[in-house]
Amino acid sequence: MPDKSMDDAMESAVGAHFSGLRLEALRLPTPSAPSSPSSSSSSAGPLANGALSNGAAVHANGAELVPNSPLRQPFVIGVSGGTASGKTTVCDMIIQQLHDHRVVLINQDSFYRGLTAEESASAQDYNFDHPDAFDTEQLLECMGQLKRALPVNVPIYDFTNHRRCSERFRKVNASDVIILEGILVFHDQSVRNLMDMKIFVDTDADIRLARRIKRDNLERGRTVSSVLDQYGRFVKPAFEDFVLPSKKYADVIIPRGGDNHVAVDLIVQHIRTKLGMHDLCKIFPNVYVVQSTFQIRGMHTLIRDRDVTTPDFVFYSDRLIRLIVEHGLGHLPFTEKQIVTPTGSVYMGVDFCKKLCGVSIVRSGESMENALRACCKGIKIGKILIHRVGDNGQQLIYHKLPMDIAERHVLLLDPVLGTGNSASQAIDLLIRKGVPEERIIFLNLISAPEGIHCVCKRFPRLKIVTSEIDSGLSEEFRVIPGLGEYGDRYFGTDN
Numbered sequence: 001m002p003d004k005s006m007d008d009a010m011e012s013a014v015g016a017h018f019s020g021l022r023l024e025a026l027r028l029p030t031p032s033a034p035s036s037p038s039s040s041s042s043s044a045g046p047l048a049n050g051a052l053s054n055g056a057a058v059h060a061n062g063a064e065l066v067p068n069s070p071l072r073q074p075f076v077i078g079v080s081g082g083t084a085s086g087k088t089t090v091c092d093m094i095i096q097q098l099h100d101h102r103v104v105l106i107n108q109d110s111f112y113r114g115l116t117a118e119e120s121a122s123a124q125d126y127n128f129d130h131p132d133a134f135d136t137e138q139l140l141e142c143m144g145q146l147k148r149a150l151p152v153n154v155p156i157y158d159f160t161n162h163r164r165c166s167e168r169f170r171k172v173n174a175s176d177v178i179i180l181e182g183i184l185v186f187h188d189q190s191v192r193n194l195m196d197m198k199i200f201v202d203t204d205a206d207i208r209l210a211r212r213i214k215r216d217n218l219e220r221g222r223t224v225s226s227v228l229d230q231y232g233r234f235v236k237p238a239f240e241d242f243v244l245p246s247k248k249y250a251d252v253i254i255p256r257g258g259d260n261h262v263a264v265d266l267i268v269q270h271i272r273t274k275l276g277m278h279d280l281c282k283i284f285p286n287v288y289v290v291q292s293t294f295q296i297r298g299m300h301t302l303i304r305d306r307d308v309t310t311p312d313f314v315f316y317s318d319r320l321i322r323l324i325v326e327h328g329l330g331h332l333p334f335t336e337k338q339i340v341t342p343t344g345s346v347y348m349g350v351d352f353c354k355k356l357c358g359v360s361i362v363r364s365g366e367s368m369e370n371a372l373r374a375c376c377k378g379i380k381i382g383k384i385l386i387h388r389v390g391d392n393g394q395q396l397i398y399h400k401l402p403m404d405i406a407e408r409h410v411l412l413l414d415p416v417l418g419t420g421n422s423a424s425q426a427i428d429l430l431i432r433k434g435v436p437e438e439r440i441i442f443l444n445l446i447s448a449p450e451g452i453h454c455v456c457k458r459f460p461r462l463k464i465v466t467s468e469i470d471s472g473l474s475e476e477f478r479v480i481p482g483l484g485e486y487g488d489r490y491f492g493t494d495n
């Protein structure tokens, strides 16, 4: 299912003529399908693969992690443009803004073939800007490995002697995002096919030449006249023959390169949406996963750890639940409200939705009541008790709900969505009591994909807000990796 809301957002941005950003032939791609429902950036379990790199690339947390969980394929971004157009700056800005994701930068330059001794002797006559100067086969092989979440050894190219270091490589681990940057990364169709998003950095030729002279002189040990000679003989013709014609493949064209903060911000916003979007959220548009950050992952790591103490379990569960509650409240309708500030000015604001209530599924759901009360002063909270009959059957035992519940929006509370049986029983009861399905928001900490399928299929208009979607259920219908018996751990009855 296409990411309609984001596409719309980007299209309206174009319609609004965001200064300096041309989104030509905007095709906003969807990341490749995962191999399993668990393969999500927002899924729980072991942290995603680490992505390390040399100085040019970025690592999110400084620790080298071995790929250890089946993940969805990384999001591949191609960044092309003429020489010295500012590709590196644009990549650096994207990497910096995606600080909570593992991003790795691969430079096409690393795949220069390297000159033979004979070619080196007349390097000034060698065309480094022709597609044949690159070992595209090897580039494809490396990218293929990274897409399969395998580490690769990327060659190291030395611009001063036009050779590859024969013994040294840059080890690159798999990551959430791979940025492939270079003058000719859009030239070869097989390379283009690897990309989920293509960005062309479009900078004025004079500015590029001036930068090139400065850079090659200072960083690559060339004389000004040799740079100008190479530019006239090879760089400019190759730009016209190969680089410029490949611009038509770009999804996004950034004028002025790294100076264009608006364009980079929009691109990063789009990538974030793609990365944060669990595939189940695409299937069921009413499932919302709280945007994952390292802070949230850190709290999940603590509460999922079987060795964590009860006070820590309670503390970090409470923090996470508060975030989920706030997120859930964001889905309630609001009315417009004008107020006057102490400066005498009018502020056009909104008023919170009034007719609300919470309903907790006893007993784990009760652990979410404090957070709801902390956010909604004086909120009424009903209870539903569902008894587990055998491994996969649930029976409604008791309920106490506000009399006028049919007129209220209901925040249904239960930290764990497993098979979805308990939730379905509770939702059934609410609907029987007259609550319209679309007025129910089910808040939970972790969900199994099976539970999401079960609840969303039966109640397609209800909203689910969760903080992580786990891999699945075990044979005993326990959420995996999960966090064990939530109620026992929270209320200290786990002995």
Ligand SMILES: Nc1nc2c(ncn2[C@@H]2O[C@H](COP(=O)(O)OP(=O)(O)OP(=O)(O)O)[C@@H](O)[C@H]2O)c(=O)[nH]1
Residues within 6 Å of the ligand: 081, 082, 083, 084, 085, 086, 087, 088, 089, 109, 112, 128, 129, 158, 159, 160, 161, 162, 163, 182, 183, 230, 235
């Ligand atoms: N003289 C010489 N030029 C080389 C050699 N290898 C690569 N080049 C040049 O390097 C250029 C590729 O690098 P650029 O795209 O300019 O570098 P970049 O740092 O990615 O550019 P921006 O980040 O966009 O500024 C090509 O235009 C080649 O002409 C070499 O061994 N000798």
Ligand SMILES: O=P(O)(O)OC[C@H]1O[C@H](OP(=O)(O)OP(=O)(O)O)[C@H](O)[C@@H]1O
Residues within 6 Å of the ligand: 361, 362, 363, 364, 365, 388, 394, 414, 415, 416, 417, 418, 419, 420, 421, 422, 423, 451, 477, 485, 486, 487, 488
């Ligand atoms: O989606 P399901 O497969 O129905 O499983 C989820 C239910 O299991 C847990 O409660 P549990 O029965 O462990 O009781 P508790 O609230 O006392 O911990 C959880 O709090 C849900 O209510």
